[in-house]
Amino acid sequence: MEFKPFIDDFKRCARALDTRGEPFELDTPLALLARLMHDVEGYLSEAEMHTLAEIGGYIYREAWRNKALRGD
16 A cells, blocks of 8 residues: 555654653644645645645634534
């Protein structure tokens, strides 16, 4: 599978976050993604930017659901 190296990177990063005791907070990846999108705007195609926005939508939706479950 051509995407396996990236999935393996995600797993390594997740383990490192747990090892460092980073809190599980979905606002952090949203902010990182928004900053990345700002930085690459104009360099990526509209389709690539849409893909990043879609990823952000998945993360945002999960963050919203988590906050609703907690009553925030």
